[in-house]
Amino acid sequence: MKRFRIVVGNSVYSAAVERLGVGRYRVKLGDKVAEVSVEEETPKITSVRKETAPATPALKVEKELQKPVAVSGAVTAMLPGVVLKILVSLGDTVKAGQPIMVLEAMKMENEIVSPVDGVVQEIMVKEGDKVETGDLLAVVQ
Numbered sequence: 001m002k003r004f005r006i007v008v009g010n011s012v013y014s015a016a017v018e019r020l021g022v023g024r025y026r027v028k029l030g031d032k033v034a035e036v037s038v039e040e041e042t043p044k045i046t047s048v049r050k051e052t053a054p055a056t057p058a059l060k061v062e063k064e065l066q067k068p069v070a071v072s073g074a075v076t077a078m079l080p081g082v083v084l085k086i087l088v089s090l091g092d093t094v095k096a097g098q099p100i101m102v103l104e105a106m107k108m109e110n111e112i113v114s115p116v117d118g119v120v121q122e123i124m125v126k127e128g129d130k131v132e133t134g135d136l137l138a139v140v141q
Contacts, residue, residue: 005122013029015029016028022132023037024038073116073118073121073139075101075140076134077103077112077131077133079133081105083103083104083128086125087100088101088123089120092119095114095117096116099111119140122138124136
């Protein structure tokens with residue numbers, strides 16, 4: 001399971017996420033568990049909806065996760081592979097189109113670029129991590 005920091009409004013949650021299949025994940029928030037499906041609507045919008053009800057009452061954050069969320073500056077994996085190099089650090093200023101990491105896929109190195117001008121707010125992966133198509137790699141705002 002990978003661990004993520006989820007921000008909903010002014011609340012911050014720590015979540016463990018396990019990939020179950022293409023676009024399907026098990027999300028654990030504290031002692032609450034839900035299976036979710038992630039479907040890409042456009043390159044910059046991710047829709048997350050609850051697929052099966054958790055065994056315990058739903059968390060407030062689950063309702064927020066069900067709504068489509070526009071993430072301006074979201075950097076996602078365009079293909080499955082391994083993070084080979086991270087070329088920026090948190091707080092770095094980048095330009096749209098600037099390479100921010102290198103992803104190795106099918107024995108080829110692929111530059112992952114910033115979609116917008118801005119500051120690197122979060123880096124969700126580290127060198128050597130395996131990623132799937134659509135995985136969130138970083139956020140630039």
